[in-house]
Amino acid sequence: MKFITLQMVLILICMQASVVYSKAEIPDTIQLIQVEVRAKALDVERQFSVQKLDTLALRSFSAGSLSDLMHLHSNLYIKSNGPGGLSTASFRGTTANHTTVLWNGFPVNGPQLGQIDFSVIPVYFVDHVSLAWSGSAVNRPGGAGGLVELENAVIFNTGLTVDFRQSFGDFNTFGSFGSVSYGGKKLQVKTRLFKKSSENNFRYLNTASWPHQYMNQKNADYHNMGFLQEVNLNFGKNLLNFTSWNQWNDRNLPPIMTNLERGGDPKEFQNDRFHRNILGFKRYWKGGKIEAKTALFFENQHYFLMTNSALAPYVIVTRIDSKNESKVWMNSFVTEHQISKNTKLIAQMLYDVESVKTNNYESDQSRIKTSSMIGVETNINPYSKGKLMFRYDWINNLPEGISPAIELQINPKRVRSLYLNFGASKIFRYPTMNDLFWFPGGNAALKQEKGFSTEFGATWKPEMESGHLKLRFSAYLSDVRDWIQWRPTAYRYWVPENIARVFARGLEWHQFLKFDVYPINFQVITNFAYTVTTDESPVAKIEDVSGKQLIYIPRYHGNAFLYMNYHKAFINYSIDYTGIRNTTFADNDQFFTQLPAYTLHHLSIGYQLKRWSASFKVNNIFDKSYQAVIWRPMPGRNFEMVLNYHFESRNDNLKN
């Protein structure tokens, strides 16, 4: 019980502090007129180590998936198996398992795989998207690479808002999105629904067939639908909220180009259902707040593969019916308080229970994760502030160790438009449940991955008369030991081992510029990432792979976005560059070792007429033939149209 005692002590320190300093002259954070409450676990000022995606970007992808949005508007590398197919994110040279995705403060990475498919997250269900480096990921342990934060905005006093949009695209792609919300003084309710489906039968050049020929993608259709319900109650300085995200995703899984002529009439699909519910309470007082949240997530995944013998008699010869159910109960308790004019204390306690039931383990499995954190944030002087945090974790009540994090932000006196930040932290990641218990191959003796990460960033935000400019440059480095790698064995199945030592380093660039050349408004956003990530373990040296870039992580990745608005019309143009990616550790003389770099161009034009708007989009304008994953075809030039109706009673009242 030692760890619970320690957690209680940490919490009590903060509570005591709140009593002692409650008379401090600190303005309240609650406003009664239209207030947006960000649902972060820790509402700490992190603007210089966090990249928040622009609202315009979210709006332009409102009928798309988070995969499309992140690929074109962030430094994350999205590895996509094709439209509707599995899309995972790589953050700063790490893998999808190292990128924690938080939804309103709780991780949505399933306990089995530890990763999330970005292709099934509708942008329509998200109001804010932020990217944070691993050291900033202090509100949840385990984001060794970084953190993607998805948030739903809580906005009171908005009146009635109705939104509906319908998208039509090539390959019989249809998307219907709708939301109704009411925001009063005390109550905010919002319901969002979506349904998206596609035949996904795009035409492509199959360079694996003999001879090369154009084909239509087969067995790649998908049907996704879901709803998100939010209820928020405002009792003065108390907020109570309930959020429920429910989704049903069905998709068929296409074979790779080399296997299109395999016999046996393969039927392969994957159905995912999830129900994620969060109940939260937040209380504010002068200079502080307390937040208690509980979440219950259910995930149900069904993978199915069946083949018959290729010739008569057509008996079933392969049948994989993999059923995976997970239940995660998560609890978060956070308090923070301004103990002096310049110093704030933060304390957090997490208690999670993960349970998995699957026919891929020998028995049902569960584990308890407990975590405590205490931190202090202080204004060192008018030009700098710092943050220091210590987290301690337990798995199944066994201690896993302490992980500190430090951040320093400087705003030089002589260059007030320049902000410098430095951060360092110990990082770690637990093995997933599949790493530990998959049969055959799961390795219950796996240790946690551990290492450290550091970042230096410089942000320049000069004052402009008629515009806004933000430039951010950052350099990072992380060194993770005992990196878990699944490796084939002589037993004909793969086994995970704590074998690699991954050394990731790189540079990132982000630029945001907004200006007017009357009567046209311009917005230009560019992102660029240079990533070097290698395995420097002794085993890698023996195997002669030390120094080779890890697979499916490009050294160079960038995108640019230009938006122009003239009265009610707009146009945006985006360019995406993805550099060479290794597909294996084999030498470069092999035809398959590296996928070539590619550049894609997309154009969108639109017009708004009162409550109605319409946009027309051309994806992959130059009909580029490319592969994001080897032998997985991608669509050439394709078109999409979106019609939108948006009504806000508050706006109408103001006009009247």
Add this chain to the structure above:
Amino acid sequence: MDIVEEPPIAEQKLGSGFYILNQGNYTAGNASLSYYSYESLQIKNNLFYQKNGIPLGDVAQSMTFWKHIAFIVLNNSGTIWAINASTGKLAGKISNLHSPRYVCVIDAEKSYVSDIYTPGIFVFQTSTMQPLGTIQTGKSTEQLVLFENNVFAANWSQYNQTASNNTIQVIDIGLDQLIDSIVVAKEPNSMVLDKDNKLWVLCSGGFMNDEIPALFRINPKTLVIEKRFDFPQIEMAPEQLTLNGTKDTLYYLNNGIFRMSIQDNDLPDTEFVEEGNRNYFALAIEPESSEVIVTDAGNYMQNGYVFRFRSDGIIIDSLKSGIIPGFIGFNK
């Protein structure tokens, strides 16, 4: 040694040497074909892609030579390519197979194909590659050996089937019918026919170490097991049984390379070539020189290696091939 750049003349003959078939990773479509030349003492990787402009496919399993043709079996692509064995140029293909493993050429009119999942053997016309039908076996099949009027089929895998995987089935090539079977040990993974026309079968005992691994000598005429050699430990997984050119010495992998005379009454205690920190994967003996060729699959995710040893076990050289070099084929 350095990798040789492909010469600009596409139709150049490959000369004297041997093929290395690199399995590649499952569902990655990165199988490849390499060729070692005894004339240049160098290896040409990516041969199939360079010659034909397409990838070999997904999980290359085996090669079988017939006249000037080599059949290459792509397990997870359900395809058999036919190439000109002298040049590597494509000559034909059979597709829509399920999970083919090995081709056994009977004559110009008929060839058998084993399948790791389908409980039957696919039959095609060798000279045209046209399908002829299937032979019901009730079990999946692996290696195939032709002797007189019978084909012996090893029942190696028990994946998704209830039938036991400890038998060698006997198929009458005249009737195209299963006529008998011989019970051996679990997972018979490789078979050879020696100079005395005795069938040798190596069984690994099961991938979950279910039984003691064993080597059997079978009289293919009477179908009687004449000898059984049990391995000393259940954890062992011997495989890749092969013969030298004179067919009087057996070789196999059991971590290291072992060899024994077909006249021996015991399994060898010590290896002929140690494995060391290598990961031996495929083994073959050059028929004329009895040179020992073994592949190293490494970590299964990068280029593998091919090692050549003299018949006395002295290493000659090592060369990089493709990912998981899993089969060595001689164009003899």
